[in-house]
Structures are given as structure tokens and as C-alpha cells.
Amino acid sequence: MRYKVYAPQAFLKQGLFALIAEIWNELARNRWLTWQLFKRDFVAGYKQYLLGFWWVVFVPFASILSFMLLNKAGIVSFGSVAIPYPLYAFAGISFWQIFATGLINATHALVNAAGMIGKINFCRKSLVIATLGQATVFFLIQIAVGTGLFFYYRYIPSEKALLIPFLFLPLALLTLGLGFICAILNTMVREIANLLSFLMTFLMLITPVLYQRPSSGVLAAITRYNPLYYLVAFPRDMILYGQSAEGAGFWASSAFSIALLGVSLVFFHIAESKIAERL
Amino acid sequence: MAEESLIKVENLSKKFCASLRRSMWYGVIDTGRAIAGVGGHSERLRRDEFWALQGVSFRLERGQTLGIVGANGAGKTTLLRLLNGIIMPDTGQVSIGGRVGALIGVGAGFHPLLTGRENIFVNAAILGMDRRRTLKAFDAIVDFAGIGGFLDAPVRHYSSGMFMRLAFSVAVHCDPEILLIDEVLAVGDTQFQERCFNRLGLLRSQGVSTILVSHSMMHILGFCDSALYLKRGMVQQIGEPETVIRAYQDDVSAAGVPALPAGNSSEHGPETDVAVRRVEWVSGQGEVVEKAFAGSDVLLRIHYNARQDIGPVEMDIAVSGAGSDVLFRTSSKSFHKDLAVRAGEGYFDIRLKALAFNNQHVMAHAALWRADRSQLLFWQKDIPLFVSGDIRCGGRIIIDVDWKNIQ
Incomplete structure (x- = not known):
């Protein structure tokens, strides 16, 4: 008979490869659960909000508008953008929102399900992955709105816009990787979620999402090593112009995202058994 | 027959921390240690920690039912959570030789805004059922719960009885080989309870091993082949249900008998003749x-x-x-x-x-x-x-x- 064994620090004895195989099998086995959890959040969210998903569209528009006002007042400068600014900003912010919404939702994933985690043994990784589904839906809605925007400005995007699903993937993986880590940290220190919401706007400003990469100064140095910048800027450029100067950064950031996801999964796997008793 | 043990528990211990803040801190330390691959001293108590379970060992064969008795705080629920793999032991180990179904916190995965139908799918998935098995069991679940026309109403409009019936129904239909039950046989009206008992009886006759935690000695005596008496986290006695229950009840009666009053007055007051x-x-x-x-x-x-x-x-x-x-x-x-x-x-x-x-x-x-x-x-x-x-x-x-x- 094959036994499932629960023992302290069992993963130390099994080795890294066995551990990774175990995580992979768990994720594969729980695809249906992940889908169901996503559907649950989605349906419940849809029923709850009066504005429904208009909210999703409203937030980026509000950011873009306020930024245009700041620009007009001369407080910030966009740099020179060859195309109508709202198109430029909307394309960038749509990708940015995957990260912002996805990471905040993922951070809350475990704490929100505390009652369940303490009573039922199920795949908690599915909880985190399911929250990314939410961000993906928001992204799809924004693509629809964005299409309307392109029509309005009579601007024809590059045919490379059809690559959106692939352009989207690395950013989603980075979000998921950070999400796994933040979800665990948030169970231990509840301030993490508050801190993140606070940091998000700041991060958006230094990434630059709404204006072009500065060529010199502190911000330029930060941007140079910020994977978020490449993961947002490259897809945006590909959609708008069909080419981008950030190709190398994009691929490097993609590799970084995949590696981070791997590490964070192992971290999550080891830590999750410790959090069930403390939630 | 030894290899037919579906559950093997060896020298199992679990400690908890009485202080919430410190518990969080220990959580950070333990997780850090685990990531670094350094085993901590999980067998030693730190400040504010106590043993919720200590040195528990037993086995359970296929088709057998074990009753667990003990006062509140004796570690019964902790034991069930360890057996279910929700929390990890600090020493010793648990070996589980089959799919576990748990009637612990039934309804925990329900979302009040979703309909009964939607919740059945979500909850079945949480309890480990895939799409095919859920579809196969769906009618039986609805039938068993007896929620009839409310299937497509949000569960927050259900009566508490209906809610529990549906939750219980999903839980007992995920065909487990090992069933962990924490005092949930008192769900719904008599008719529903009858159905529950029959369902559990059916599962038992199919060779499902059961662990039943209950304060009802009737249930322990009625359903269990053996019983385990937990006292302050340790196994006090394990064996025939009658003997174990007797030992438990003797303990309960020995504790908690208040002292006799000394007499209202040793002297005669003006009012007392x-x-x-x-x-x-x-x-x-x-x-x-x-x-x-x-x-x-x-x-x-x-x-x-x-x-x-x-x-x-x-x-x-x-x-x-x-x-x-x-x-x-x-x-x-x-x-x-x-x-x-x-x-x-x-x-x-x-x-x-x-x-x-x-x-x-x-x-x-x-x-x-x-x-x-x-x-x-x-x-x-x-x-x-x-x-x-x-x-x-x-x-x-x-x-x-x-x-x-x-x-």
C-alpha cells in the first residue's frame, strides 16, 4: 500500500527535484479546482458590484486623465510621444493593471480563505493562481475598451498586437511569482497588503508606465534594472509601433520572471504547511 | 494484516503557542529555517508554547471505526487536523493509506452569494473531486440534501438547516476511503440525520475506515470498534469502547466535584432557631x-x-x-x-x-x-x-x- 506521510520537515529528506516534481503534479492535478475557485471569485464579484466591470475601465481612465491634467499644468512631462497620448497611456496601463490588480489580489488570497485553510486540506496554490484569473479578465475587458479607443483616434495598431497573449505571459508569471511570496508574507504580517497598495502608485510612477523612459538621472538608473519596465514597455511598443528598443530587456526580464516563479513556488510549498495553524 | 492499516500514527506530537504575536514570530522563524534547510528544534518547547498533542500512536485497519473521546482542549480536533494533513506534526509521523474525506468544518468553502448549484461544484472541487466525478455525483448530492427548488438560489437565502444539509451532502459524496468526523452527526432534522447515519453505515460497509470524534458516548458506543481517550494531549487509554468510556467518565466525575457547603451557620442568629x-x-x-x-x-x-x-x-x-x-x-x-x-x-x-x-x-x-x-x-x-x-x-x-x- 502507498502511504501519504506527514512528518516534520519531510521535504528536507526528499531533495529539490522530487520537491519540484511534487509541486508540478499538485498543480496539474488541481487544474479543475483552480478553475472552480476562479469562477467562484468571478461570479461572486460580478454579483456584488453595482457598476460591474465598468469599475475596471474607470480606474485606468481616471489615472490617464489626472496625468494629462498634470502635464497641462506643467508639473510632469510625458516626453515626446508620436501618437495620441491616451492611446500610449492606455496601452501601457492595461499591462500595468495585470501586475497591480493581480499582485494585490494574490496577496489577499490566503488570508481571505483563512477559514477554509484551517479546516480543509486542499491545494492552496490554486487560491493564488485563481486570483490571477481575475486580473486576466480585467485585461481582456481593457483590450475591448482599448480597441474602441483606437477606432476613436483612427489609429491603426501594428499587426503584432495579435501577439498580445504571448506579450502578456511574462508579466503574468512575474505577478504570480511575487503573488505567491506576498500571499505567504501577508499571513504572517498583515501590514504587507496595506504596504503594497500604498507602494503600487509609487511603483507605477518609477516604472514609468505613463510616460517615456528618462534618458538620464536616478530614475533612468532604476528603470534600467526594473523588469517591470521592460515587461510593460515592450508589449506596448509592439502593439503601437510593431517594434521596440527594449527587446533584450524584455527577454531577460522574462527569464527572470520564470526563475522567480520557480523559486517562489518552492518557497510557498515549504511555507504553506506552517501557515495553516496560524491563520 | 499489518499492511492493511489505513492509518498509522507514530509518536505524534504537536505544539501550539499561547501568545498570538509570538506565534506569528515563531512562524516566521520556522518558515525561514525550513527554507534554509535547517531543521529547528521542533521537539523542544519555546516560551509560551505548549504541547497540544504528545506521543500519540495508534493504527486503524480498513473498515474499522475508532472513536476519540476526551474533554474540551484534550487535542481531539488537533489530532483530526494532523490526520487530514492540514497542519504538520512537530515530531513523529502520520501515514495515510487512502483518500481522506473529512467532515470537519463542512460548509467552510461555501460562498454565500453563489447558488446551491455553483457551490456544489466549487465545494466538491475543494474536497478533491474532479469534473467527471462531480457530474456523476451531482444528482445524488442534490437528492440527499433535499433542497429541491432552492438549487438555483444563492445559499445566503437558505435556512441554516438547508445550508448544513447541502454542505454535509457534498462532503459525504466524495467517496473517501478514510473518513474523519468531528461531531457533525447533529445536522438537520431527524429525517436528515437518519439519512446521514445510513450514508455513514453504507460507507462503513464498503470498507471505509472512520475516525469519529464525539462527546456523545452513545455514538462512540454505537459506531466504534475501538476508542481512544485523549487527556491533555496524551493517550490515556485505547481499547474496547466500553472500557475506555468508563475510564473517561470516571475521570470526569473525579474532577469537578465542588466541595460540600460547610453549613449555613454554625451559630444561632436571631432568625435561626x-x-x-x-x-x-x-x-x-x-x-x-x-x-x-x-x-x-x-x-x-x-x-x-x-x-x-x-x-x-x-x-x-x-x-x-x-x-x-x-x-x-x-x-x-x-x-x-x-x-x-x-x-x-x-x-x-x-x-x-x-x-x-x-x-x-x-x-x-x-x-x-x-x-x-x-x-x-x-x-x-x-x-x-x-x-x-x-x-x-x-x-x-x-x-x-x-x-x-x-x-
């Missing part, structure tokens, strides 16, 4: 006792001292249960017993015959009046007695029963 010196319980054999047995007689003996001749008196007695609700009350007058008190020392013996209380703490109260009720001579309240029960019977009182079948 009769002072109570001492009260005690005396068995049928004439020994002073602290507990009595269901079905046997016991004497309530009240020693008194009367300052003067009182003449004819009447005595009221009452017995109350834990919630100070009066279970029984009568008076000597109702029984046409003529009592009288003369000056000096004496005692009343009040014989309570064939006690009908089952395994519970009771309080006796006695009041002495002049026969014309013009003066209350003494009122002795809250005289504690533990009546140990008949393990064949549940509930708070005992009724002598017999069965006959006439066809």
Missing part, C-alpha cells in the same frame, strides 16, 4: 460518598442543632441540573410525612431512591419550615452530587427500558 452543622451524602451501604450511581439509592444527610423545641415541620427538597433548571421538586407534606424537631442535635436523612440522573452533576437544595409555613428554619442550597451514568444510555436521565417484538 435551627442551624445546619454539616451536610453529606451517604450511600446505601452507609458510607459517606461524593458520587452516586444511576439506579442506586443515596441519602442526603443534614446535621442540625435546634435551639428550642420547634414541633411539627415540613421540608422541601429540590434537585437542579447544571443550568440551575429545577429537575425535581417535592415536599414532605406532599408525601404525608410527619416530621418534628425537638431541641438539641439531630440529623435528617432524605433518601433519594433509584436515582434517574445519567452521568451529570446535580445540586440538591433543602428548606425546612414550621408546619404552618410561618417561619423558614433553614434553607440549604447547592449541595453538589455527581451521579455517574449508565454507559448504555445517553441523555441526562435514565429510564429503565425493555424491548419486545410481537408479530
Whole structure:
């Protein structure tokens, strides 16, 4: 008979490869659960909000508008953008929102399900992955709105816009990787979620999402090593112009995202058994 | 047969931390250690930590049912959570040889805004069922829960009974090989309970091993092949349900018997012509006792001292249960017993015959009046007695029963 064994620090004895195989099998086995959890959040969210998903569209528009006002007042400068600014900003912010919404939702994933985690043994990784589904839906809605925007400005995007699903993937993986880590940290220190919401706007400003990469100064140095910048800027450029100067950064950031996801999964796997008793 | 053990528990221990803040901190440290691959000293207690379970070992064979008894806080639920893999042990190990279904916190995965139908799918998935198995069991789940026309209504509009029925129904339909039950047999109306028992019976007959945590000795006795008595996190006894339950109940009765009152006044006040010196319980054999047995007689003996001749008196007695609700009350007058008190020392013996209380703490109260009720001579309240029960019977009182079948 094959036994499932629960023992302290069992993963130390099994080795890294066995551990990774175990995580992979768990994720594969729980695809249906992940889908169901996503559907649950989605349906419940849809029923709850009066504005429904208009909210999703409203937030980026509000950011873009306020930024245009700041620009007009001369407080910030966009740099020179060859195309109508709202198109430029909307394309960038749509990708940015995957990260912002996805990471905040993922951070809350475990704490929100505390009652369940303490009573039922199920795949908690599915909880985190399911929250990314939410961000993906928001992204799809924004693509629809964005299409309307392109029509309005009579601007024809590059045919490379059809690559959106692939352009989207690395950013989603980075979000998921950070999400796994933040979800665990948030169970231990509840301030993490508050801190993140606070940091998000700041991060958006230094990434630059709404204006072009500065060529010199502190911000330029930060941007140079910020994977978020490449993961947002490259897809945006590909959609708008069909080419981008950030190709190398994009691929490097993609590799970084995949590696981070791997590490964070192992971290999550080891830590999750410790959090069930403390939630 | 040894390899047929579906559950093997060896030297299992689990510690918890009494301080929330420190518990979080230990969580950070332990997680950090685990990531770094450094094993901590999980077998040692740190500040504010205590053993919720210590050195627990047992095995459970296929098709067997083990009952777990113990006081609140003895570690029963912790044991179930360890067996279910929700929390990890600090020492020892648990080996599980089959798919586990748990009736612990049923309904925990339900979302109030979703309909019954949507919740069935989500909850079944959480309990480990894939799409194919959920679809196959779907009709049976709905049928078993008996929620009929409410299937497509949000569950927050369900009555609490309907909610629990649906939750329970999903839980018992995920065909487990090992079933962990934490005191959930009291769900819904009698009709639904009947269905639950039959379902559990069916699972047992299919070779499902069950662990049942219950405060109902009736359930333990009725369903279990063996029982385990947990006391402060340790296995006190394991074996035949009757023996284990008896040991548990003896422990319960030994603890928690309050001291007898010393008598309301040793001296005569201006109002008291009769002072109570001492009260005690005396068995049928004439020994002073602290507990009595269901079905046997016991004497309530009240020693008194009367300052003067009182003449004819009447005595009221009452017995109350834990919630100070009066279970029984009568008076000597109702029984046409003529009592009288003369000056000096004496005692009343009040014989309570064939006690009908089952395994519970009771309080006796006695009041002495002049026969014309013009003066209350003494009122002795809250005289504690533990009546140990008949393990064949549940509930708070005992009724002598017999069965006959006439066809």
C-alpha cells in the first residue's frame, strides 16, 4: 500500500527535484479546482458590484486623465510621444493593471480563505493562481475598451498586437511569482497588503508606465534594472509601433520572471504547511 | 494484516503557542529555517508554547471505526487536523493509506452569494473531486440534501438547516476511503440525520475506515470498534469502547466535584432557631460518598442543632441540573410525612431512591419550615452530587427500558 506521510520537515529528506516534481503534479492535478475557485471569485464579484466591470475601465481612465491634467499644468512631462497620448497611456496601463490588480489580489488570497485553510486540506496554490484569473479578465475587458479607443483616434495598431497573449505571459508569471511570496508574507504580517497598495502608485510612477523612459538621472538608473519596465514597455511598443528598443530587456526580464516563479513556488510549498495553524 | 492499516500514527506530537504575536514570530522563524534547510528544534518547547498533542500512536485497519473521546482542549480536533494533513506534526509521523474525506468544518468553502448549484461544484472541487466525478455525483448530492427548488438560489437565502444539509451532502459524496468526523452527526432534522447515519453505515460497509470524534458516548458506543481517550494531549487509554468510556467518565466525575457547603451557620442568629452543622451524602451501604450511581439509592444527610423545641415541620427538597433548571421538586407534606424537631442535635436523612440522573452533576437544595409555613428554619442550597451514568444510555436521565417484538 502507498502511504501519504506527514512528518516534520519531510521535504528536507526528499531533495529539490522530487520537491519540484511534487509541486508540478499538485498543480496539474488541481487544474479543475483552480478553475472552480476562479469562477467562484468571478461570479461572486460580478454579483456584488453595482457598476460591474465598468469599475475596471474607470480606474485606468481616471489615472490617464489626472496625468494629462498634470502635464497641462506643467508639473510632469510625458516626453515626446508620436501618437495620441491616451492611446500610449492606455496601452501601457492595461499591462500595468495585470501586475497591480493581480499582485494585490494574490496577496489577499490566503488570508481571505483563512477559514477554509484551517479546516480543509486542499491545494492552496490554486487560491493564488485563481486570483490571477481575475486580473486576466480585467485585461481582456481593457483590450475591448482599448480597441474602441483606437477606432476613436483612427489609429491603426501594428499587426503584432495579435501577439498580445504571448506579450502578456511574462508579466503574468512575474505577478504570480511575487503573488505567491506576498500571499505567504501577508499571513504572517498583515501590514504587507496595506504596504503594497500604498507602494503600487509609487511603483507605477518609477516604472514609468505613463510616460517615456528618462534618458538620464536616478530614475533612468532604476528603470534600467526594473523588469517591470521592460515587461510593460515592450508589449506596448509592439502593439503601437510593431517594434521596440527594449527587446533584450524584455527577454531577460522574462527569464527572470520564470526563475522567480520557480523559486517562489518552492518557497510557498515549504511555507504553506506552517501557515495553516496560524491563520 | 499489518499492511492493511489505513492509518498509522507514530509518536505524534504537536505544539501550539499561547501568545498570538509570538506565534506569528515563531512562524516566521520556522518558515525561514525550513527554507534554509535547517531543521529547528521542533521537539523542544519555546516560551509560551505548549504541547497540544504528545506521543500519540495508534493504527486503524480498513473498515474499522475508532472513536476519540476526551474533554474540551484534550487535542481531539488537533489530532483530526494532523490526520487530514492540514497542519504538520512537530515530531513523529502520520501515514495515510487512502483518500481522506473529512467532515470537519463542512460548509467552510461555501460562498454565500453563489447558488446551491455553483457551490456544489466549487465545494466538491475543494474536497478533491474532479469534473467527471462531480457530474456523476451531482444528482445524488442534490437528492440527499433535499433542497429541491432552492438549487438555483444563492445559499445566503437558505435556512441554516438547508445550508448544513447541502454542505454535509457534498462532503459525504466524495467517496473517501478514510473518513474523519468531528461531531457533525447533529445536522438537520431527524429525517436528515437518519439519512446521514445510513450514508455513514453504507460507507462503513464498503470498507471505509472512520475516525469519529464525539462527546456523545452513545455514538462512540454505537459506531466504534475501538476508542481512544485523549487527556491533555496524551493517550490515556485505547481499547474496547466500553472500557475506555468508563475510564473517561470516571475521570470526569473525579474532577469537578465542588466541595460540600460547610453549613449555613454554625451559630444561632436571631432568625435561626435551627442551624445546619454539616451536610453529606451517604450511600446505601452507609458510607459517606461524593458520587452516586444511576439506579442506586443515596441519602442526603443534614446535621442540625435546634435551639428550642420547634414541633411539627415540613421540608422541601429540590434537585437542579447544571443550568440551575429545577429537575425535581417535592415536599414532605406532599408525601404525608410527619416530621418534628425537638431541641438539641439531630440529623435528617432524605433518601433519594433509584436515582434517574445519567452521568451529570446535580445540586440538591433543602428548606425546612414550621408546619404552618410561618417561619423558614433553614434553607440549604447547592449541595453538589455527581451521579455517574449508565454507559448504555445517553441523555441526562435514565429510564429503565425493555424491548419486545410481537408479530
